[in-house]
Structures are given as structure tokens and as C-alpha cells.
Amino acid sequence: MYTVMGVTGQVGGATARHLLKEELPVKVVLRDERKAQEWINLGAKIAIADYRDTAALQTAFADAEAVFVMIPPSFYPDEEFSDTCAYVEAIRLALSAAQPSRFVALSSIGAQHTEGTGIIHSLHILEEQLKRVAIPSAFLRAAWFMENAAWDIGPAREQGRIQSFLTPLNRLIPMISTNDIGAIAAATLQQVWEGIRYLELQGPQPYSPNDIASVLTKLLDRRVEIEVVPRSEWAEIFIGQGGIAANVQGRLEMLDGFNSGWIDFKRKGTEIVTGQVSLEEALKSTFKLDKIQ
Numbered sequence: 001m002y003t004v005m006g007v008t009g010q011v012g013g014a015t016a017r018h019l020l021k022e023e024l025p026v027k028v029v030l031r032d033e034r035k036a037q038e039w040i041n042l043g044a045k046i047a048i049a050d051y052r053d054t055a056a057l058q059t060a061f062a063d064a065e066a067v068f069v070m071i072p073p074s075f076y077p078d079e080e081f082s083d084t085c086a087y088v089e090a091i092r093l094a095l096s097a098a099q100p101s102r103f104v105a106l107s108s109i110g111a112q113h114t115e116g117t118g119i120i121h122s123l124h125i126l127e128e129q130l131k132r133v134a135i136p137s138a139f140l141r142a143a144w145f146m147e148n149a150a151w152d153i154g155p156a157r158e159q160g161r162i163q164s165f166l167t168p169l170n171r172l173i174p175m176i177s178t179n180d181i182g183a184i185a186a187a188t189l190q191q192v193w194e195g196i197r198y199l200e201l202q203g204p205q206p207y208s209p210n211d212i213a214s215v216l217t218k219l220l221d222r223r224v225e226i227e228v229v230p231r232s233e234w235a236e237i238f239i240g241q242g243g244i245a246a247n248v249q250g251r252l253e254m255l256d257g258f259n260s261g262w263i264d265f266k267r268k269g270t271e272i273v274t275g276q277v278s279l280e281e282a283l284k285s286t287f288k289l290d291k292i293q
Contacts, residue, residue, distance in 0.1 A: 014182020057094035118254030180275025
């Protein structure tokens with residue numbers, strides 16, 4: 001049995017679907033029972049568990065050969081990363097008690113750093129705590145999600161213009177599709193190893209903000225221009241989008257880390273895994289842009 005957390009999100013969902021396509025036994029962990037039917041229809045077993053509930057997570061993991069774990073994203077955490085710490089501690093205790101043969105955890109590019117990564121620090125916490133679990137583990141340090149471009153589709157279609165927090169506009173950064181992450185996670189869950197592994201996940205090539213504009217220009221069949229959002233305006237924009245004013249600094253620090261090159265892969269002592277999905281393919285598949293051509 002393969003148990004998968006986070007299936008209502010893109011990465012967890014992709015992981016479970018790849019396993020199910022291989023006709024492997026899958027149990028999905030849901031926080032909301034109302035979302036169970038879709039997965040029942042796909043052939044998965046269901047476990048209901050709040051991600052802070054150690055006992056419920058232990059039950060979900062108990063009969064698993066391997067477990068895929070992840071924590072909900074937190075764009076505006078408090079200084080102590082309280083929610084992250086609660087999720088990670090519950091998962092750690094549940095894994096330790098259930099003792100599956102191995103687990104795979106979704107982490108992030110830059111998670112090796114102890115500072116200067118903003119909200120990515122939540123994944124540093126995850127790595128540091130879960131590596132204490134005495135079973136074989138693999139941490140997937142995924143690059144920037146290609147699907148982050150979802151925010152750009154509406155402005156590109158309606159105005160022919162998008163904005164970028166990443167700068168300079170020609171800077172290439174590692175990106176990967178969530179489908180590729182799911183495929184790699186599913187494959188890793190089926191492998192057997194000893195000790196701790198760190199896998200750095202990237203797409204077939206790096207992309208720049210200019211490349212995002214070029215892909216949208218092609219898919220939308222209209223010229224899409226891109227402009228840099230001034231650093232001085234970031235906080236106000238995020239607060240306007242519903243961000244917590246007192247906690248917005250973490251998101252700013254993350255973007256600063258990407259723009260400075262501080263948030264990058266470690267490379268030394270890690271495994272490099274390259275996906276197959278291009279930026280254009282990711283946008284067409286995820287956002288159904290092929291329908292408007």
C-alpha cells in the first residue's frame with residue numbers, strides 16, 4: 001500500500017494518480033471527507049486525518065509500504081512557523097510509530113539553508129525534523145513550480161501584459177511542472193534504499209520571466225509583454241491580495257533569495273533528477289490553454 005498526503009493539491013494529486021495509473025494500491029489522506037468520492041472513483045482507499053492529529057495520521061500510515069508526506073503551504077507564517085512545526089511534529093511522530101518501510105517528503109529548492117529563504121524555511125524545518133525518523137527517507141527539493149504562472153494567465157489574456165517579481169527578466173531559474181514532481185515522487189516511493197536521500201528536481205531546462213511571457217504569447221496568440229514589479233510595492237500588493245501585514249516579510253525574503261541567486265540547488269551530495277515537461281506543455285495541460293488556440 002502507498003499512502004499519499006496532499007492529494008487535493010497539485011503535487012500530491014499527481015503523485016497519487018501516477019501510482020493509480022500503474023494499478024498500485026493507494027490510500028489517500030484527506031482532511032475533508034466531502035472530497036473522498038473522486039478518489040474512491042479512481043480506486044483509492046480513503047483515510048481522514050487532520051494533519052495535526054498524530055493518532056489519525058498513524059492510523060493512515062499503519063499498513064503502508066511507503067508514504068508520501070507534505071505539509072500545507074503557508075504564504076504568511078508567523079515568526080515561529082507555528083503551523084509548520086505542528087504539522088511536522090505530528091507527521092514525525094506518526095511515521096515513527098507506524099514504521100512504514102520508507103517515506104518520501106516534498107521539500108523545496110533552497111531548503112538546505114538555515115536563513116535567507118523566507119517562507120521556504122518551513123521546508124528546512126520539515127527536513128531537519130523528519131530526518132530524525134529512523135527509516136529510509138527521501139526529500140524532494142523541487143524547483144520553482146511552472147504552474148505558478150497561473151497568476152499571469154488572466155492579465156495576459158485580458159491586457160496583454162504581465163508583471164514579474166522575479167528579476168532580472170532574463171535570469172534563468174530552475175522550474176519544474178507539478179506533474180513531473182508527482183511522477184518522480186511516485187517512482188521514488190517504489191524504490192528501495194537505506195538512509196537519507198536528497199533529490200533536486202528540475203525541468204528539462206531553466207526558464208526566465210521573459211520565457212513565461214513568450215510562452216503565453218504563443219498560447220494566447222497575442223503579444224504578451226512583461227514588466228518588473230518595483231521592490232517597494234511588493235508588500236502592499238501582497239497585503240492587497242489578502243496577505244497578513246505582520247507576516248508578509250517571509251514572502252518578500254523568498255523572492256529576494258531567488259533574485260539574488262541564494263535560493264538554488266545544493267548540488268553537492270544530492271541526486272539531480274530532470275523531468276520531461278516543458279513550460280509550454282505545463283501551461284497547456286494545467287490551464288487548458290490549448291482550447292483557446
